[in-house]
Amino acid sequence: MSYQQITIPVNDTVAERLADALMEHGALSAAIEDAYAGTENEQAIFGEPGMPTEQIWQQSKVIALFGGEDDAAAIVRQAAAACGLGELPCHSEILEEQDWVRLTQAQFDPIQISDRLWITPSWHEVPDADAVNLQLDPGLAFGTGSHPTTRLCLQWLDNELKGGESVLDYGCGSGILAIAALKLGAGSAVGVDIDEQAIRASNDNAAQNNVAAQFHLPDSLPEGQFDVVVANILANPLRMLGEMLANRTKTGGRIVLSGLLDEQITELSDIYAQWFDMQPAQTEDGWARLSGIKR
Structure with a gap:
């Protein structure tokens, strides 16, 4: 038919x-x-x-x-x-x-983020049993690791987390960054999203990966500051949320921003330079990641 x-x-x-x-x-x-x-x-x-x-x-x-x-x-x-x-x-x-289930599954193979970090759908064998493996299936919430902005953030977490940090994932989508942070050694991770569906998906994904991440709607996010704040959203929200994200970052803590295009690097870097010592941007396929240290 x-x-x-x-x-x-x-x-x-x-x-x-x-x-x-x-x-x-x-x-x-x-x-x-x-x-x-x-x-x-x-x-x-x-x-x-x-x-x-x-x-x-x-x-x-x-x-x-x-x-x-x-x-x-x-x-x-x-x-x-x-x-x-x-x-x-x-x-x-x-x-x-067509067999839509098989067709959809065939579009999602394991994704290697770095030498030690993989994202693997549940229907695939784990490619490297010695690696850090995130089990994540495509679903209704954004974030499977296939988009450049997600990969850029995951690579930063893999390279920069030392162990024991508190992490806030603002705009968590599927919860992938908070979950990855815990599997890479963070001491705690909290995700926030405006979409109730994203909160449900993130909790399901955390349970699937056996990590104790916490996920909240913005109004229920507890007070407090974090060692690392990651925001993989779009440029316009990043423009508007700078002061709030800065207030959520501890002095000496790190911020990681993605979801912006190459041509938006200078503007966003200048905005966040009010609170952070900004580092050179990293780019992939026209998308960019910014990071900085809170003064």
């Missing part, structure tokens, strides 16, 4: 209404994504502390799935009319029936 997938570019005023209308008129599913995901124009819509909250991306795309025999074009027209819209630009493609 094959399926039809229709992608429709829309703005934030109609995206949710159109997705709901598509479901009401017969779509099997309808999802909304950032039209600029993966580019420098990617928009963070979740409200970090001190930042306004957006409910949806200003430029979005609705991705709808239909059965192979459905009249997808007619359903799109009906849904558009129900929303008071005219003809919509669409991109259509056919998705053939």
Whole structure:
């Protein structure tokens, strides 16, 4: 059995209404994504502390799935009319029936981060039994180790942790950095994320790796400072959160920032130089990592 997938570019005023209308008129599913995901124009819509909250991306795309025999074009027209819209630009493609579980698993092989650090999905054999192995399956929360920003942060933890440090992972996603920190010798690790789903995924991943990381929503994060603060988020939240992250870092402690592009290095380094002695940036595939020592 094959399926039809229709992608429709829309703005934030109609995206949710159109997705709901598509479901009401017969779509099997309808999802909304950032039209600029993966580019420098990617928009963070979740409200970090001190930042306004957006409910949806200003430029979005609705991705709808239909059965192979459905009249997808007619359903799109009906849904558009129900929303008071005219003809919509669409991109259509056919998705053939596949073993989606096996297909997804085949896309995720073990990832070697360094000589001693690997990330291995649960369905794979551990490549190196003597290495530090993180068992992490792709899921609903961001962070599997495949993205350059995550690798850059993991490499810093592997190279710089001496043992016994307290670590804060701000924007923990899957919890991968907090979990890795503990497996690399940190004394304690706390993660924080604005997404309840990320907190659940992080707790599950910590249990899977037999580490005692703690994960919180921002409002429930305990007071205190940390030896190491890692924030692998986007440039705009990093701009807004500098003072808060600095206040969470002990004097003489270290900060690690990623999620920014090469061309944003100077700006972000200058912002954090208010509180930290910033080190030279490290880059990979157009992405950058900054680090500094708290004065």
